[in-house]
Amino acid sequence: MSMHDRLAQLCRELGDPRRELAVLGEGNASARLDDATLLVTTSGSELGRLGDEDLVAVELEPAVALVRDVEPEDFERAMLDRLARPRPDGARRIPSIETLLHALVLDRTGAAFVGHTHPTSVLGLACSVRLEDAFAGAIFPDEVVVCGSAYLVVPYAPPGPALARALDVALDRHVEEIGTWPRAIVLANHGLLALGSTPAEVLAVTTMTDKSAKVRAVALAVGGLRPLPAAEVRALDGRADEHYRRRRLVEGT
Numbered sequence: 001m002s003m004h005d006r007l008a009q010l011c012r013e014l015g016d017p018r019r020e021l022a023v024l025g026e027g028n029a030s031a032r033l034d035d036a037t038l039l040v041t042t043s044g045s046e047l048g049r050l051g052d053e054d055l056v057a058v059e060l061e062p063a064v065a066l067v068r069d070v071e072p073e074d075f076e077r078a079m080l081d082r083l084a085r086p087r088p089d090g091a092r093r094i095p096s097i098e099t100l101l102h103a104l105v106l107d108r109t110g111a112a113f114v115g116h117t118h119p120t121s122v123l124g125l126a127c128s129v130r131l132e133d134a135f136a137g138a139i140f141p142d143e144v145v146v147c148g149s150a151y152l153v154v155p156y157a158p159p160g161p162a163l164a165r166a167l168d169v170a171l172d173r174h175v176e177e178i179g180t181w182p183r184a185i186v187l188a189n190h191g192l193l194a195l196g197s198t199p200a201e202v203l204a205v206t207t208m209t210d211k212s213a214k215v216r217a218v219a220l221a222v223g224g225l226r227p228l229p230a231a232e233v234r235a236l237d238g239r240a241d242e243h244y245r246r247r248r249l250v251e252g253t
Ligand SMILES: [Zn+2]
Pocket: 027, 098, 116, 117, 118, 190, 191
């Protein structure tokens, strides 16, 4: 299956209304095509009903450069000038406003696929006064196996270059504190980014974070979270048989 078809299928799965991950034009997804290019959903496309024309190739390096050198007031013009490629018929397909998040994550972490959704469960906690402690620590083994030892929580910033810059800084902090790239990133008052080497992995990280958010909301409602001990989390994240379990959970093998 082509990269285009794999990403399109992931989008339709993420946009399935039964999953409650995105409604209307919410959410977007991307894939690394090669060292210089990413494929991303176009602005205004609907994940659950993604059409063949709704994915666009964007050069990685100019997109990452935009994170660091564009002012918010110049952002829309810069997106159009630097990232929107004309089609053979002359029309331009405009990449999602959140392309900078995708470019940054694909460029920095080595992930091959990224899914960005606004799950009701995650957004509920991300919009609450308990956000920081709601996603602190790991709480059950399968969560660690699929989502890694820690979530990255990014402080609120408006979508566009400001959010991408906040993510850039937060990624540095996460690697320094945890020692690995995150697999699931919670954006305050906004949503979720799930990283993976395959579409199945992105879907698994999204699904497990959705479940974890629901479990966390219940735990908070009855008095608070009971995180797994740090040594146990490290052991779960690093154990060889957990890698097997991860593959089984993620890929269904
Ligand atoms: Zn979003």
